[in-house]
Amino acid sequence: MRLLATIAAGIALLGVVPAPPASALAAPTPPAQQEPSPAPPSAAATWGVAPSSARGPNGRPAFSYKLDPGATLTDYIGVTNHSTRPLTLSLYASDAVTTTQGGFDLLAADQEPTDVGSWVRLPRRTVTIPSTSRLDIPFTLTVPRNATPGDHAGGIVASLAGAAVDAQGNRVAVDHRVGARIYLRVAGELQPTLTVENLRVRHSGSVNPLAGGTVTATFTVRNTGNVRLAGQPVLGVAGPFGLARQSVDGAALPEILPGGELTTTVRMSGVPPLFRLTANATVTPAAVGDQILDPPPRGEPAQATVWAVPWPQLALLILLALVGWALIAARRRRAAQLARAVAAAREEGRAQAGQDIPVAAGRQPSATAGRAAPDDHPMSDADRPGPGHDNRHPTIEDTGKDEK
Known part of the structure; x- marks a missing residue:
C-alpha cells in the first residue's frame, strides 16, 4: 500500500548535510503516520544551503534583517551540490514555528506560509545543480506595509523527494530538507x-x-x-x-x-x-x-x-501518641499495684499487731482483753472480798410471795 505523505527527514541550519540529513529544522510528521525509516534517493546525494552573495557564501549564520514596513531587499541563497551527480532540488521559503520541546521548525512542505515565508520571492521553484557545484540564487524579500512590528522568523529550504518504508511496511514519500534560517525584525514598538x-x-x-x-x-x-x-x-x-x-x-x-x-x-x-x-x-x-x-x-x-x-508524619505522631499512652497506662497500673500492695501490707500489719498484745500474769485473756469496761475502776481494800467470800451478787429466792 502506498501512502501519500511528505515527511521531513531533516533540515539543517547551514552547511553540508548528507541524505538522510541530520535534522536541525525538522518539519513535523503528519499525525496519522508513524515516522518512517528514511531511505535516501541516492547514497551519494549530499547538498548544503547557506546565506550567500553574488560572489559566494559570506559566512553569515542566518539571514538577519531589520526593516521598516514596506521595505524591499535582494539577497542570495547558496545551494551547493557535493554529490558526484547532478541534483534537482525543490527550493521554497516557509514560516518558522517553535516545537513543544523548544526546537526551531518550519511548516511542512504542503502548508502555505502566511508570514515571512510568504514575503520571499524566488526566481524558480526547482533548481538543477551540476555535480560538485554551487549556485548562488537571488531572492527578494518585501515587507508588507501593514506588517506587525517585532520579530518574524522563517527559512529557505532546498529539498529532495524520496521514498521510504514505515514500521507497518507501507511506502511513503519522504522530503529530505536542508535550509537556512531567516530572522526579520520589523521596526516598531517591541513588546517582549x-x-x-x-x-x-x-x-x-x-x-x-x-x-x-x-x-x-x-x-x-x-x-x-x-x-x-x-x-x-x-x-x-x-x-x-x-x-x-x-x-x-x-x-x-x-x-x-x-x-x-x-x-x-x-x-x-x-x-x-x-x-x-x-x-x-x-x-x-x-x-x-x-x-x-x-x-x-x-x-x-x-x-x-x-x-x-503529611501521611508519614501523621503516622509517626499516632505511633508516638500510642507509645505515650502505653507508657502512661503502664505507670498507672504499676501505681495501682503498688497502692494495693501497701494497703495489703497495712492490713496484715494491723492483724499481726492484734495477735502480738501480751497477756497479764495470772489472768486469762477474755473476749474483752485489751480494753476496759466503761464502769471498770480499781477497788479499794474495803471493797475487796475477804477470803472465802463469794463475790457474786446474791440472788433473790423465789418464795412464792410477793415482797412487800
Missing part, C-alpha cells in the same frame, strides 16, 4: 513578554517522615509578545501564610518565537508537607543573542495550589 499557562502541580511525599516531599510543576511558556525570547523558569512553593517559602530555578529555556510555546517541567525536593501548598511559576525573559530589548522583558506568572497531606 513571556506568559506561563496551564500550570499543573503535583506533590509526591516521602516515606521518610523526617524528609520533605517533591513538588513537580509542569507548565506551558507562551511568547505573547512580538520578540523572540529565551527565558529562565523559577518555581516558588510556600505553605499556609507563607510558611517554609522556597524557590528553585529550572533549566534555561531555548529561543521561543513570537506566538510560539513550549512545555517545561521544574522539580523541587525537600518540600515540607504543610497540608496545602501554593506554587508560583514564573519565567524571567532573556534576550536572544546580542539583542538589546527596550523596555526590559517581563514575565506573566501563574499560580496553583496542591494538597500535601
Whole structure:
C-alpha cells in the first residue's frame, strides 16, 4: 500500500548535510503516520544551503534583517551540490514555528506560509545543480506595509523527494530538507513578554517522615509578545501564610518565537508537607543573542495550589501518641499495684499487731482483753472480798410471795 505523505527527514541550519540529513529544522510528521525509516534517493546525494552573495557564501549564520514596513531587499541563497551527480532540488521559503520541546521548525512542505515565508520571492521553484557545484540564487524579500512590528522568523529550504518504508511496511514519500534560517525584525514598538499557562502541580511525599516531599510543576511558556525570547523558569512553593517559602530555578529555556510555546517541567525536593501548598511559576525573559530589548522583558506568572497531606508524619505522631499512652497506662497500673500492695501490707500489719498484745500474769485473756469496761475502776481494800467470800451478787429466792 502506498501512502501519500511528505515527511521531513531533516533540515539543517547551514552547511553540508548528507541524505538522510541530520535534522536541525525538522518539519513535523503528519499525525496519522508513524515516522518512517528514511531511505535516501541516492547514497551519494549530499547538498548544503547557506546565506550567500553574488560572489559566494559570506559566512553569515542566518539571514538577519531589520526593516521598516514596506521595505524591499535582494539577497542570495547558496545551494551547493557535493554529490558526484547532478541534483534537482525543490527550493521554497516557509514560516518558522517553535516545537513543544523548544526546537526551531518550519511548516511542512504542503502548508502555505502566511508570514515571512510568504514575503520571499524566488526566481524558480526547482533548481538543477551540476555535480560538485554551487549556485548562488537571488531572492527578494518585501515587507508588507501593514506588517506587525517585532520579530518574524522563517527559512529557505532546498529539498529532495524520496521514498521510504514505515514500521507497518507501507511506502511513503519522504522530503529530505536542508535550509537556512531567516530572522526579520520589523521596526516598531517591541513588546517582549513571556506568559506561563496551564500550570499543573503535583506533590509526591516521602516515606521518610523526617524528609520533605517533591513538588513537580509542569507548565506551558507562551511568547505573547512580538520578540523572540529565551527565558529562565523559577518555581516558588510556600505553605499556609507563607510558611517554609522556597524557590528553585529550572533549566534555561531555548529561543521561543513570537506566538510560539513550549512545555517545561521544574522539580523541587525537600518540600515540607504543610497540608496545602501554593506554587508560583514564573519565567524571567532573556534576550536572544546580542539583542538589546527596550523596555526590559517581563514575565506573566501563574499560580496553583496542591494538597500535601503529611501521611508519614501523621503516622509517626499516632505511633508516638500510642507509645505515650502505653507508657502512661503502664505507670498507672504499676501505681495501682503498688497502692494495693501497701494497703495489703497495712492490713496484715494491723492483724499481726492484734495477735502480738501480751497477756497479764495470772489472768486469762477474755473476749474483752485489751480494753476496759466503761464502769471498770480499781477497788479499794474495803471493797475487796475477804477470803472465802463469794463475790457474786446474791440472788433473790423465789418464795412464792410477793415482797412487800
